[in-house]
Amino acid sequence: MEEYSDLNILFNNTSIMVTDNPEGVIEEDVLNLTVTTNLLLESIRMLSALMEHMKSKKEAIIINTASVFGFVPIARTTV
Numbered sequence: 001m002e003e004y005s006d007l008n009i010l011f012n013n014t015s016i017m018v019t020d021n022p023e024g025v026i027e028e029d030v031l032n033l034t035v036t037t038n039l040l041l042e043s044i045r046m047l048s049a050l051m052e053h054m055k056s057k058k059e060a061i062i063i064n065t066a067s068v069f070g071f072v073p074i075a076r077t078t079v
Contacts, residue, residue, distance in 0.1 A: 001053050008060040010050055014042035015066065
């Protein structure tokens with residue numbers, strides 16, 4: 001954080017979309033990677049890594065976003 005000590009904005013947008021066969025069986029590794037990255041861990045890890053730094057700022061903002069594909073599914077991916 002020394003290099004970015006003035007940082008006071010976190011735009012947290014972690015998402016991936018792995019193209020697979022939507023007509024087939026969902027591969028366990030694709031499911032785990034997608035859910036872990038998009039929903040569970042990566043946003044939380046980033047937030048956790050920067051929380052104390054952000055709290056030390058007089059003004060700071062954290063923005064968490066999600067992929068539009070959560071609302072607009074496409075036919076080239078299962079998850």
